[in-house]
Amino acid sequence: MSSDVISRYKKAKQIIESGKDAFVSKYDCKNTVREVIELYSHLKPGESKQESISMCGRIIAIRKHGKLTFADIRDQTGDIQLYLDKKRIGDIYDFFDLLDIGDWISTEGYPTRTARGELSIMVDKLALLTKSLRPLPEKWHGLKDKEVRYRYRYLDLISNPKVKETFTKRSKIINLIRQFLISEGFMEFETPMLQSIPGGATAKPFKTHHDTLDMDLFLRIAPELYLKRLIIGGYEKVFELNRNFRNEGISYRHNPEFTMLEVYQAFVDYREMMNLTQKIILYIIDNLVKGRKISYQENEIDINPPWREMTVLDSIEKFTGVKLSFEMTRNKVSKIADEIGVDFHEKLGVGGIINRIFEKKVENKIIQPTFITDYPKEVSPLAREHSKNPNLTERFELFIGGIEIANAFSELTDPLDQRIRFEQQLYNEEIETELDEDFIRALEYGMPPTGGLGIGIDRLVMIMTDSASIRDVILFPHMRSKKE
């Protein structure tokens, strides 16, 4: 045990032996720091106001000057300085010697502005709420070690104000999305996270087992097929905003569990989903930051519409100079892929290879908000065939900052076509799963024309908070366990 910890334990013992509580059960905190700062912003240096203030907070700095001590405390709303004068509060002043940075305290006093211009509380009463037994990371350099920051995120939140800002924004973004969709007449539902056939996407699922039913279950990779059942059931505007799980690699934009918004609306197509996507993101940005320009990593991104729209083929031509067509032979397309250094699975057809070229050569270059359209049917097993070209689907993806943010399509409502697509998918993907007959059955009862949209919330938060890695917008990212 370090000397810091030992000394804190000693102080805690001393406090308890003196008859005080080092871990009290509650306290009625009447004022927040922000309130106090706003209420008394008018005080001039040297001026005081004889009004009693009662606050709670964590000690984040102590500056002792003999018979005078300054301490900064922090609550959720901000930081404020305490002014302790031994002449005014002899016993409390001595008691304060047993307190450390990190301790939670309650305090009462009156507001005053010091000669140096710092709004402070002249302390009359002060009590310990919770003793902190471990030292917090150093105040000036903060906590930098990424392993410690991710493993002990609470320390990261205490030490790095920007981190706290990021997660505050994340919470607001999620709240704004719900607020917007509900105001537009959508209803939020919760569909199974444990599914017997993981569908709605192609990804390796996490497997688990239910003992009583004695059946294998999978953590969902997407809620899609269940939300569509709700459309079939007669709800016309539905959404779900919750976690998906994919048992795949971790990268700056992939985490095994991630948060997804899925929205379905009856009687509309993917063009309307495009409008909705834009409306959601504009609603967020207008309620979150000033203006519609944000900087993401090295780039300035202009969220102000209209957003660019480009087909998959046009975007490939723009960024690689290569002209492709879905009417080309597989031989020709695969040769081109080889030439520009894109490898691909041998089972892929023309559409699959073109999609692969797009992913490898284009995606991360699309910085400004751009809707990419006309995705090949081969890689869109749940999307309706394009009305003008049977090789394509009515689908778009939205890219911002080089990251795929949204994916949407006019939903495939034809159960016969859906069966064929599922069968092709099972053949192509080598995923150990079975055809979801129950979903086909649901489609057979009739799904109205429907537009569907998925937005990757973690990635959207990355863009909105200028975070380079998805782990910076997930509070507790997964780590290997570490023996201590």
Next chain:
RNA sequence: GAGCCGUUAGCUCAGCUAGGUAGAGCGUCAGACUUUUAAUCUGAGGGUCGCAGGUUCGAUCCCUGCACGGCUCACCA
């Protein structure tokens, strides 16, 4: 899964080029101090140098393996 890099005091980091069992700042502890806000000044304590082997008279330093992490790639509609 692969490559590269990292792991030294509570935190942030030096030291390793050329092997001789470790330093700084902040924090801690003791003392001084009635207007500080990275307070200041004086002094003290604090280390299994990630873990395990190997080479060596001697390893934080060189070598091997392992653990954990980071970045990049792979995987990922």
